[in-house]
Amino acid sequence: MNICVFCSAADLDEVYTAAAREFAELIGKRGHTLVWGGSDVGLMKVVADGVQGAGGRLVGVSVEFLRSKAREGADEMIVAATLAERKAILLERADAVVVMVGGTGTLDEATDILELKKHGMHGKPVVVLNTAGFYDGLKKQMQRMEAERFLPVPLTELVHFADDPGQALARLGG
Numbered sequence: 001m002n003i004c005v006f007c008s009a010a011d012l013d014e015v016y017t018a019a020a021r022e023f024a025e026l027i028g029k030r031g032h033t034l035v036w037g038g039s040d041v042g043l044m045k046v047v048a049d050g051v052q053g054a055g056g057r058l059v060g061v062s063v064e065f066l067r068s069k070a071r072e073g074a075d076e077m078i079v080a081a082t083l084a085e086r087k088a089i090l091l092e093r094a095d096a097v098v099v100m101v102g103g104t105g106t107l108d109e110a111t112d113i114l115e116l117k118k119h120g121m122h123g124k125p126v127v128v129l130n131t132a133g134f135y136d137g138l139k140k141q142m143q144r145m146e147a148e149r150f151l152p153v154p155l156t157e158l159v160h161f162a163d164d165p166g167q168a169l170a171r172l173g174g
């Protein structure tokens with residue numbers, strides 16, 4: 001499986017890096033490929049290191065203005081012209097998407113693919129890895145959207161929230 005991971009470009013506390021590393025090692029050990037934003041920084045680096053160290057393949061999708069941050073030694077590195085093009089390539093190259101802890105970049109990527117899924121433009125599984133309850137607020141917001149009929153499809157058809165890395169991979173059938 002090609003698993004696309006959206007996650008923070010920042011250096012984070014151990015509670016977040018430990019879960020990211022655990023998920024990355026599962027990807028590598030089970031012979032999956034990581035598709036990610038391509039940079040060798042922050043949690044993105046932790047995930048890429050974990051997958052590569054456990055024997056998995058790396059497919060990076062960077063963007064022109066971040067080319068200097070791209071990881072050396074990925075199995076494949078694509079450089080998109082714009083952020084919009086990059087998101088389209090990330091989705092195209094993925095069989096499934098996992099959203100880890102992150103900031104506005106991660107949120108932008110996650111809402112983009114959920115919006116496309118809502119409109120039936122893809123049917124790929126999307127799992128939010130809710131490490132340490134980081135996304136409890138988002139989960140609650142989305143449940144309210146569903147309860148008050150803002151969502152045209154059931155929430156469970158759009159996205160699943162997983163409490164730990166094993167549960168997240170199991171949700172993807174991996």
Ligand SMILES: C/C(=C\CNc1ncnc2c1ncn2[C@@H]1O[C@H](COP(=O)(O)O)[C@@H](O)[C@H]1O)CO
Binds near residue numbers: 010038044066101104
């Ligand atoms: C410029 C710096 C680091 C490089 N930053 C990024 N490199 C690659 N991809 C990035 C970067 N920043 C955002 N992204 C994409 O969005 C997600 C992370 O964003 P967040 O706001 O940190 O959550 C990630 O999935 C990337 O695809 C500083 O030295």
